[in-house]
Amino acid sequence: MNDMNDMTSRVDRLERMQRDGRLLRSAWGDGVERACLLTALAPEVGEGRYEACPASVMPEWFARMVPWIDDSGGAQAWPAMVNRFAAVARRWHVLTPEDWTRLEWETKIISVAEAASHTKDARASAACAEAIALCERAKTGDSPTKEEWAAAAWAVSASASAASAWAVSASAGADRITALVLTALESACAAHE
Numbered sequence: 001m002n003d004m005n006d007m008t009s010r011v012d013r014l015e016r017m018q019r020d021g022r023l024l025r026s027a028w029g030d031g032v033e034r035a036c037l038l039t040a041l042a043p044e045v046g047e048g049r050y051e052a053c054p055a056s057v058m059p060e061w062f063a064r065m066v067p068w069i070d071d072s073g074g075a076q077a078w079p080a081m082v083n084r085f086a087a088v089a090r091r092w093h094v095l096t097p098e099d100w101t102r103l104e105w106e107t108k109i110i111s112v113a114e115a116a117s118h119t120k121d122a123r124a125s126a127a128c129a130e131a132i133a134l135c136e137r138a139k140t141g142d143s144p145t146k147e148e149w150a151a152a153a154w155a156v157s158a159s160a161s162a163a164s165a166w167a168v169s170a171s172a173g174a175d176r177i178t179a180l181v182l183t184a185l186e187s188a189c190a191a192h193e
Contacts, residue, residue, distance in 0.1 A: 006056065006057075007056065007057065007089070007090070007092075007093050008090065010040075010041045010042070010057060010089075011041070011086050011089050011090045013040055013041075014037070014040040014041055014082075014086050014089070015086050017034070017035055017040050018040075018079075018082050018083075018086070022034045022035070023035065023036070023037065023040060023082065024036045025070055025071050025078065026071050028046070028047045028048070030043075031043025031044075031045075031046070036067060036070050036071075037066055037067070037069065037070035037082065037085065038053075038063060038066040038067055038070065041057055041058070041066075041089060042054065042057045042058070042063065045063060050063045050064045056093075058089075058092070058100075059097075059100045059104070061100075061104050062100070062103075062104070065107065065181075068174070069081070069085070069174075069178050069181070072170065072171065072174035072178075073171055073174045073175040073178055074171040074172065074174075074175055077175045081175070081178055081179075081182075084182050085182060088182055088185045088186050088189060091186070091189040091193070092185060092188075092189055094189055094192035094193060095188055095189065095192070099188050099192075102139050102188070103181075103184055103185060103188055105135050105136075105138045105139035106139060106181075106184045107181050107184070108131075108135045109132050109135045109136060109139070110177055110180045110181060110184070111177055112128050112131050112132050112135070113128070113132060114173050114176055114177050115128060115173075116128035116129070116132075118173070127152075130152050131152060134148060134149065134152060
């Protein structure tokens with residue numbers, strides 16, 4: 001079976017599990033009878049063996065993110081998000097490893113920007129802006145040096161206030177991040193279709 005047919009059958013299983021009410025949140029399931037969003041597509045992952053996710057399904061970094069996407073958003077937004085996720089999963093077989101690498105950096109940018117939007121602390125805002133700038137460079141293939149990343153290391157502690165401010169509205173923020181990540185995936189797919 002080729003990768004596209006395999007992905008089609010995996011997404012069919014995901015959609016069937018959602019229709020049948022067998023798709024889980026905040027639990028892994030067995031990947032057969034009941035499953036979370038990730039194990040519905042990649043039962044090989046089991047309970048967190050992300051490295052077992054076939055590269056033809058998604059890269060490991062995204063497999064690690066999918067449980068967060070599945071569990072962190074609001075309950076009301078979840079069914080529509082699953083539908084949108086399944087629709088783009090049907091299409092992402094066209095993405096190259098380079099596309100996935102750009103998407104990883106874009107996802108980091110989206111996440112930091114969301115955290116930054118929840119702080120009034122100037123130092124945290126500056127740290128987030130610096131992190132975003134480095135990620136933007138990396139996304140275009142201009143990888144910052146280890147020294148540049150190290151010089152920005154203060155951003156980790158400085159952005160703590162942004163992260164704690166974001167925690168107040170975490171599910172709404174998660175819904176926004178997920179929507180933007182799915183939009184980025186859809187755009188990347190459309191560029192190849």
